[in-house]
Amino acid sequence: MNDRRPDLPAFVAGFGLVVLGAVLMADALDAIHLSFAAFAPLACFLLGDILLAAGLTRRD
Amino acid sequence: MIDGDMGATQTAAPRREPLRRDHAHRLVGGVCAGIGRHLRIDPLIVRIVFVAAATAGGVGIVLYGLAWVLVPADDGAPDSRAAAWVRRLPRGRGAIEVAIGMGLVTLAFLLTMRALGIWFSDAIVWPVVLLAAGAGMLWRQSLRPTPVPAPEQPPPAPEEERRERTEVLSRNGVGATLVIAAGLVFLSTTHALTAARDVVLAVLVVAIVLGIIFAPWAIRLVRSLAAEREERIRSQARAEMGAHLHDSVLQTLALVQKRADDPRAVAALARTQERELRAWLAGREGDHDRLAAALEAVAGEVERAHGVPVEIVVVGDRALDGRSEALVAAAREAMVNAAKFGGGSPVDVYAEASDDALQVFVRDRGPGFDPAAVPADRRGVRESIVGRMARHGGRAAIHSAPGAGTEIELTIPGAP
Numbered sequence: 124m125n126d127r128r129p130d131l132p133a134f135v136a137g138f139g140l141v142v143l144g145a146v147l148m149a150d151a152l153d154a155i156h157l158s159f160a161a162f163a164p165l166a167c168f169l170l171g172d173i174l175l176a177a178g179l180t181r182r183d
Numbered sequence: 184m185i186d187g188d189m190g191a192t193q194t195a196a197p198r199r200e201p202l203r204r205d206h207a208h209r210l211v212g213g214v215c216a217g218i219g220r221h222l223r224i225d226p227l228i229v230r231i232v233f234v235a236a237a238t239a240g241g242v243g244i245v246l247y248g249l250a251w252v253l254v255p256a257d258d259g260a261p262d263s264r265a266a267a268w269v270r271r272l273p274r275g276r277g278a279i280e281v282a283i284g285m286g287l288v289t290l291a292f293l294l295t296m297r298a299l300g301i302w303f304s305d306a307i308v309w310p311v312v313l314l315a316a317g318a319g320m321l322w323r324q325s326l327r328p329t330p331v332p333a334p335e336q337p338p339p340a341p342e343e344e345r346r347e348r349t350e351v352l353s354r355n356g357v358g359a360t361l362v363i364a365a366g367l368v369f370l371s372t373t374h375a376l377t378a379a380r381d382v383v384l385a386v387l388v389v390a391i392v393l394g395i396i397f398a399p400w401a402i403r404l405v406r407s408l409a410a411e412r413e414e415r416i417r418s419q420a421r422a423e424m425g426a427h428l429h430d431s432v433l434q435t436l437a438l439v440q441k442r443a444d445d446p447r448a449v450a451a452l453a454r455t456q457e458r459e460l461r462a463w464l465a466g467r468e469g470d471h472d473r474l475a476a477a478l479e480a481v482a483g484e485v486e487r488a489h490g491v492p493v494e495i496v497v498v499g500d501r502a503l504d505g506r507s508e509a510l511v512a513a514a515r516e517a518m519v520n521a522a523k524f525g526g527g528s529p530v531d532v533y534a535e536a537s538d539d540a541l542q543v544f545v546r547d548r549g550p551g552f553d554p555a556a557v558p559a560d561r562r563g564v565r566e567s568i569v570g571r572m573a574r575h576g577g578r579a580a581i582h583s584a585p586g587a588g589t590e591i592e593l594t595i596p597g598a599p
């Protein structure tokens with residue numbers, strides 16, 4: 124049985140990219156209108172979450 | 184053949200260079216040259232992209248700075264002083280990642296609020312972002328578990344401990360600087376910095392004026408407090424000495440008066456008191472884990488038990504261990520024998536602790552005896568002295584003859 128714990132930063136990054144991809148796809152399908160004002164906080168949130176997860180799980 | 188030719192002409196795809204700052208082709212920090220080499224494109228294209236990004240609100244400058252700090256230089260190239268400092272700052276990069284992450288999440292939250300129309304002022308954006316970054320760094324530092332060394336793990340070297348302390352202080356310093364910068368940026372953007380500067384200036388002037396006026400009183404107050412503290416220390420020392428004299432010397436003098444008709448008892452009391460007083464003056468009182476104190480305690484015990492004066496001189500000292508404890512036990516047995524069979528003569532004990540050996544000589548001026556004539560069933564000398572010393576890597580020599588007194592020499596060779 125594999126008892127390895129999941130890599131939290133990788134998980135957060137993957138989940139964030141899935142969400143970002145879904146948003147971009149919705150924008151491409153004209154389901155939503157994605158403006159820069161909406162995209163900038165999304166990108167900041169994604170990057171910030173990845174860094175937070177990496178920083179909090181890192182053993183200095 | 185064709186396959187063979189094809190195999191001969193096929194070449195493996197060149198391995199991509201790792202992302203490193205290209206110090207040899209740098210214009211500033213070698214970031215663009217390094218990225219170009221990594222992506223196998225002309226560094227000029229990367230530079231144009233960075234310059235374009237720099238004109239878009241300064242994003243390119245920030246990204247370049249981050250890359251300069253976070254991307255290592257290629258082999259052999261020295262880091263810039265700032266890059267080397269920041270790289271050393273967190274061992275790993277956890278603190279910086281948390282700080283930037285907190286800043287970005289906060290920025291995302293503010294931008295979202297702004298986009299939704301729930302907004303106060305643009306003036307709070309950068310102060311709040313800096314505040315979040317600084318707080319993240321400080322909190323991560325404070326929440327970081329303190330490593331507990333394993334019992335068998337040796338304590339860290341002083342250099343390692345000092346470096347760890349410096350790194351912690353550096354991280355806290357960076358976090359505090361970010362928080363202070365947030366406050367200053369907020370004051371600056373709200374045009375309150377001028378007023379704050381005026382307030383600080385006024386406080387400074389008032390402090391200087393008050394300092395000039397009250398400095399003499401303050402100095403006098405400090406001096407009088409210091410004098411009072413010294414007097415209190417002297418008084419405590421005097422009281423402590425008085426209490427000790429009462430508990431020891433005065434009590435012994437009272438006992439001497441009561442037992443004035445028994446000269447041996449008086450001598451034993453005086454000797455015990457002398458030994459205790461000497462130990463107290465030498466600061467060895469209660470120091471029972473040292474060889475000298477242990478021998479003196481044993482001598483006092485034998486003296487009290489047998490009423491025979493035991494004169495002891497100890498040169499050098501060391502902490503007790505298994506071998507020296509055995510030496511003390513053997514010396515005790517020798518003192519007991521000297522007190523019991525020495526015909527009431529004083530027992531002289533000389534002990535020396537040097538780097539080469541531990542030695543104890545116990546001598547009496549009694550009738551003496553022939554060591555070879557000691558019966559086999561008398562185990563005091565054979566087992567408690569000679570055997571015990573041999574078991575602990577030492578030796579015991581008995582010098583005695585009928586009518587010539589006895590000297591027992593105990594030796595434990597070797598360094599401690």
